[in-house]
Amino acid sequence: MSKSNLTFEEKVLLVVEKIPRGKTMTYGQVATEAGSPQAARAVGNIMKRNIYPHIPCHRVVRVDRIGGYNGLRGGKEKLLREEGAI
DSSP, X not given: OOGGGSOXXXXXHHHHHXXXXXXXXXXXXXXXXXXXXXXXXXXHHHHHXXXXXXXXXXXXXXXXXXXOOTTOTTHHHHHHHHHTOO
């Protein structure tokens, strides 16, 4: 299937799936890579609903701080520290 036939959500998930261990991207960077630079908030909503364990949504961070993760206070920061991203 051509990347142009994918929904924005599918494009976002493909971008996030490729973020390597020890690295992060901002919501805005993911939105830009997925083809919609102004859709950072939409990326956040997609990450909030992520049900796929192979999608490392904890590697997507806010530009000004780490942000939340599955309702676990400090959980995202802990995972990123374990991976060497922060």
